[in-house]
Amino acid sequence: MKKNEPSRRLFIKDTAAILGLSGLIVPGCGRKKADKVDEYQVLTDSTNKIDKLLDTDSGSHALINRQGCEVIGFRVTDPATGAEIPLLWYDSCIDKPESGWGGHATVMFPCVGGIKYGVTRVGDKVIRLDGHGFARTSMFEIVETGKQEDAHIRYRMIHTPEIRENFPFDFELELTYALKGNSLSITFEVTNTGTETMFC
Numbered sequence: 001m002k003k004n005e006p007s008r009r010l011f012i013k014d015t016a017a018i019l020g021l022s023g024l025i026v027p028g029c030g031r032k033k034a035d036k037v038d039e040y041q042v043l044t045d046s047t048n049k050i051d052k053l054l055d056t057d058s059g060s061h062a063l064i065n066r067q068g069c070e071v072i073g074f075r076v077t078d079p080a081t082g083a084e085i086p087l088l089w090y091d092s093c094i095d096k097p098e099s100g101w102g103g104h105a106t107v108m109f110p111c112v113g114g115i116k117y118g119v120t121r122v123g124d125k126v127i128r129l130d131g132h133g134f135a136r137t138s139m140f141e142i143v144e145t146g147k148q149e150d151a152h153i154r155y156r157m158i159h160t161p162e163i164r165e166n167f168p169f170d171f172e173l174e175l176t177y178a179l180k181g182n183s184l185s186i187t188f189e190v191t192n193t194g195t196e197t198m199f200c
Contacts, residue, residue: 040151040179044142051142053151053179059084060182069140069155069175071105076182109135109173109190110200122199128166135173138163143174152178158193170194 041054049066059077064070075084088105114131121127140155154176159169169192176187192198 038147040147040149042145042147042151042153044145044153049139051153053153053177053184055151055179055181058181060179060184062177062179062184064153064155064177066140066142066155068136068138069107069157070136071177071184071186074105074184106132107135107175107188108132109188110167110171125168125199127168127199134163134167140175144176150178150180152176169196169198169200171198171200 039055039057041052041056043052043054045051050072051064051066052061053064054061061073061075062071063073065072071088074087076087077083078085111129111133115127115129118130119126119128135157138157140157142153143156144152144154146152154174157173159167159171164170172189172191172193174187174189174191176189178185178187190200
């Protein structure tokens with residue numbers, strides 16, 4: 001990716017529709033349209049760094065852990081029974097399971113998978129990366145929240161001296177999570193803020 005090159009974006013939309021749950025919509029609980037207050041809510045937790053997107057009309061909600069910027073919970077409500085339906089592995093649990101995969105919806109950057117022997121050279125640059133890169137273990141900061149047309153949070157991670165030791169490029173990685181009804185969309189945006197071509 002070259003400096004000022006348009007950002008690459010990956011859209012994962014209508015997660016509930018992909019899983020065959022697009023018809024699950026909770027009625028407005030008898031309220032009139034005019035009586036709706038705060039249909040969308042964004043709740044941030046500065047202590048535990050777990051944030052919540054909530055659609056009060058449909059009953060759906062998503063939990064995002066700022067450590068790794070990972071969705072750790074996504075639930076919709078069954079209109080017939082009122083039961084919450086968890087859509088992720090080990091949904092809404094922060095602790096890792098005793099066995100099996102320890103993630104939920106892992107953010108992988110700057111690589112998916114691994115590099116043979118964990119190290120490679122690109123020109124005069126030496127790159128050292130663990131499997132799936134460093135984003136999944138990095139702390140992200142909140143740069144924007146909104147609750148007008150949907151409930152959304154935009155997060156950002158930038159290069160640090162520690163990251164540059166193993167990935168010698170300048171960049172910004174932004175992820176935006178937006179919840180509306182039973183649909184959770186995720187937008188990834190990578191910007192090369194340096195002067196050299198960045199490999200990812």
